[in-house]
Amino acid sequence: MAVFLNHHQRREGAEPLLAVNSLYKRFPSPRGGGELTVLAGVELTVYRGEFLSIIGRSGCGKTTLLRCIAGFEKPSRGSLLIEGREITGPGIDRMMVFQETDQLFLWLTVLGNVEFALQAAGVPRRERRARAVHYLEMVGLERFLEYYPHQLSGGMKQRVAIARALSVAPRMLLMDEPFAALDAMTRNVLQQELLRLWQETKITIIFVTHNIQEAIIQSDRILVLRPLLPANGANTPCGAADNGSQRPLSSIAALIENTLPRPRRPDMPGFGAIWRQLNLLIGHDGEARTEPEDEAEAVAESAAEPAGAIVLDGKAT
């Protein structure tokens, strides 16, 4: 059910939408002096209409990668191309949905928030209302059009944010742990709603999460990132990626094809196998798994599962 993939491996009948080419992102070190490498050697192709999750331990650069795609961060090296054009800044073709529930404009109503986005996108005034109402109906908020954000629950606020992002008809939806601040029940409901929206609109979604179950239930492919920093927090020397002794240092631990049939449930056959693989790749023991033999172990273990797995991890193949 789970298949490890080469990052640029061509998918059957799929049309590439976004290409991330040898992306590096470094930030000035917070302790002063030197730089902190957050992302290294990220290679990725995202296909039109797919649901891709990015997963990994905190601090491994999931959000940074998403923010680079959104255009909020400039790559230190490498490039990002959407439909062949280089990403130079934020744009309406890549709409971000944030984790924070303060992403709505508090001074605008639910309807006003969506209409504002449409206005910014240049939609003529007379078309805005109908279009805003349409997207708010899609997320089930047609009875709350005139409410202000402070009158909504956390889950409703995230629904508005999703409707607002979808309303401007972006190429892709970038979601940064959008349900992480919600309770488990609301989270499950919104996961199902998001899947329904994804199937209805055929939009491409890149979804950052640290929740393995969420990633398996939702995505076609799962990108597992690993932290570049050792557990003690010492910095990886800049350029380590170029002169690493054993093999290139990359943020990508694995890219997994999730072939479980939809709709997915945690108690379905094969779910546990993927869950265990991901858990191992993420490094549940608190250590970054950068040693090749760790991955070999993971392969051996997953091969023993009835689900089966093929490993084609990155440049190691």
Next chain:
Amino acid sequence: MRLINEARTRLALMARSWGQNLLRTHLARQVAWLMAVAAGWEALARASVYPPILFPRLSDVLATLVTEMRTGEILARTGWSLGTICTGVALAVAISIAAAGIALGIRPLRPLVDALLNVLHPLPGIAVLPIFLLWFGTGAPAVLAVVVFSCIWPMVQNLLAGLEAVPRTQIEVGRNLGLRRARLILFVLIPASLPYALAGLRLAWARGWQTAVAGEMVFGAGGGDGGLGWFIYKRRFFLEIPAVFAGMLMIIIIGILVEHVVFGTLERLTVRRWGMSRAE
């Protein structure tokens, strides 16, 4: 009959609980205490413990206030003061917006604005009046300049704090939607920082009002002009003490009206309605 009795009991209970609620509200208790203080004042004045010329009866003060309103003198003075302070606050708001824009828009100038703020904010407006009298001449312009001076600093401080407190997420949502510079400022930064701006305006008004009255007392006025400060000062000169108190009452009335009617309404229509500021 039983029904009527029941209704009567219920009505009585309702009336009692209504009365208790009224007494329980904070406002009602404040009003009750004020009445008690007023009664104490009246009693003390009537007991003639202090010379009536220095400590008039409250009833005399109120009577004088009514007379002064009838002749129009006190209203003209109030209008003068309000004109000064409204002009002053408006000018201060314009200057503050420019200063905040410069501080945030031109990076090297940020320390300059901060330095001016730190150095000049602690200086009371009234302290610069003597030098402003030399620079701007005795008269309305000097008082106006002092009012502007005392309003600018709390306003700038609040505008800067407000703009810096805008959540990064909201700015990024705006940028994501393709908003740049002017549109980002107009549609995201300004509304998002409105609670701070309103708090700044409230502070600026309070400081401006104090400074205007104090300034009018110091520089006086030529001819029949001058504000409430001048009115109080002039009446004291003629030992018309109830009128002095009437002038003070007028200042209090304006203060309460502006605080609760003007700013209260402004906040109810904006930041409180949007849940950006907790209701009192």
